[in-house]
Amino acid sequence: MTASKTIPAVFPADPRFPFTAPLGKLDCDPSLFTALARVALAEDLADGDATTLATVPKNETGRGLLVTRQAGVLSGIDAVRAVLVTAAEPEFRAVLGGAVSLSVSLDNGARIAAGDVVGVLTGPARAILQLERTVLNMLCHASGVATRTATWVDAVDAEVPDGHPVAVRDSRKTLPGLRMLEKRAVVHGGGVPHRFNLSDQAMVKDNHVTAGGGVVDAYRAVRAAHPELWCEVEVDNLAQLRTVLELKKPPQQVLLDNFSVTDTEAAVAVRAETAPGVLLESSGGLTLETVGAYAATGVDSVAVGALTHSSPALDIGLDLVAH
Template identity: 40%
Template sequence: MIFPEVSNQKWLDDLIDVALAEDIGGGDVTTEAVIDDQKKTKAVWVAKQAGIIAGLQIAQRVFEKLDENIEWHPFFNGGDEVRTGETVVEFSGNCRAVLIAERTALNFAQRMSGIATKTNEIVRELKGFPAKILDTRKTVPGLRKLDKIAVKAGGGVNHRMGLYDLAMIKDNHIQAAGSISKAVERVRAKNPDIRIEVETTNLEEVDEALKSGADIIMLDNMSVEMMTKAVERIGTRAETEASGNITSKTIREVAGTGVNFISVGALTHSVQAFDISQRIKEIF
C-alpha cells in the first residue's frame, strides 16, 4: 500500500529537517571521528517482532536528506505484515549518512509500525462486525499526519484531521451554547456545508441530537445496554460512533450494538514502538 500523502510534501521535509537538527545538532562527534567521509556501506533493517510495517517511505526520505544517492530497496510496503527476523529493507550509501540518520529514521518507522500493528490487532478482533475503527486527535504534536497514515496502514479509518474538517460538538460546547440544538444551529449557520458530530451521554441527548439534524452521534461512555437502545433509536438517520474507555475486553460487545464506528484514542496516545534493528552488512 503506497500512501500519496507522503509524496512531494513540504510539511514532511520540514518535519524531517527539525527531527534531524534535534539529533545531530553541531555534528555527530562519534561517527565523524570514526568513519572516513568517503566510506560507503550496505545495511539492512530487520524486524525483531511480527506485525504491520509502516513508515518506510518516511525513513527513506530521512536518509536521502543526508545522502541524496542512497539506494533503497524495501521488501515490504506500508500495511504489509512482517514476521520476526524478516529483512524489511536493504539499502546502501555513504556510511556516515547511514549511521547519522539511523535513529531518526527508525524513530519514525518504529512509531508508525507500532500504531499500524496495534490498529490491525483491534481491526482483527472486530472481524465479522461492520463497525470500523477510528483514530482520534490524541497524537504527538507535529506527528498527526504520520500517525494517521499509520492507522490507515493498520486497517483503521481516519477521523477528522483537526478542528477544521468536521464540527464536533462536545459537552463544553453544549454547556456554552445552552443546548445541543442551539449549538448545532449555530454551527449550521456559520458553516452550512460541514458535517456535524454531537457527543451524547444519554438517550435524551441522543433524541435531541437526532432532532437537531446531527450527521454523526457520538455515544460517549454509555453502557452496552444504553448504546444498543441508542443505535436502535437512531437507525439510519445518522451515523453512530462509540467512544470512551473501550478496551480489548469490551470492544466486541460494543461492536455488537451495531455502531458504525468505534474510536480508540490508545491507537496513537499509548504507542508501543515496533522493534526494528539496523545492521551494517559491509563497509567499502
C-alpha cells in the same frame, strides 16, 4: 493479527466517512514530511556523531538492513524517504559525508514477521550510522501505531455482525508535529481517520454544549455557520440522543460518550426507528477486551484515542553490512 493483507494507500479507508484531505495529499506529495525530517535531523545530527566519525573510515561504504525484530504492520516508509532526501541537502550532507539511498522490500500496510527486511539503506557507512536513529524513530513509531491499530481492527472484526462493518477510528490525541505520521499509520493498520484538524470537520462536544446553550442550540449554530461541513455531535445519554435524532436535519454522525453496552444497544434501536441514516460511534473507556461487545451492538464505528497516544514502538533495527 490475521493473515497478511496490505492496506491500499487511498483515503479515506471507508466510504461512509468523509475524505480527510491532508492525508490524501500525502500520496501525491511525499514532501509534506520534509518539515518533520528537517527538525528530526537538526536535533539528532548537530555537528556529527562523535563515535562514528572516530571509528568508521571516511571512504567505507555499506548497506544498512532495516530488520524487524517482532511481528506487526509496517508504516513510515514515506517518512524515511523524506529523511533521506532532506539529508542529501548541503547543510546535512556536509556532516554525513554523502547521500544515502533506500530500496524498499515491503510497502506501508504490509503485515510483517520477525526477521523481515523491510528496506535497505545504501551509501557511506558513516552516513548510514548517523542516520540510523532518525530513520528508526520514524519507522518504529509509525509501525507501532499501525500495529496497535490492526490489533483493534482484528478485535472488532471478530465480533461484528455479517454485513455491518465497524470502523476503528482515531482522534487528534497525537504528538505535536507527528499527526501526519500517526494518522497515516492508523490507515495503514486498517483504521479510519477522524478529522485532521479543527476546520476540516465539525465536532460538537460537551464543552460546546455547555457554552452553546444545550446540544440542539450548539448543533444548530455549527450547522448555520458551516452548512458544508461533516458534523458529529457528542451525546451523554439516550435522552440527548433522541433529541438530536428527531431534528429535521440531524448530524451525519453521533458520538455515544461513555455509554454502557446495554445503553449502546438501546441507542442503536432508537437510531433505527428515528434516523436510520445517521452513523453512531462508541467512545470513552473502550478496551480490547470490551470493544467487541460494543461493535456487536450495531454501531458504525469505535473511537480509540489510544491508537496514537499510547501505542508502543514496533521493534525494528538496523544491521550494518560494511563493504
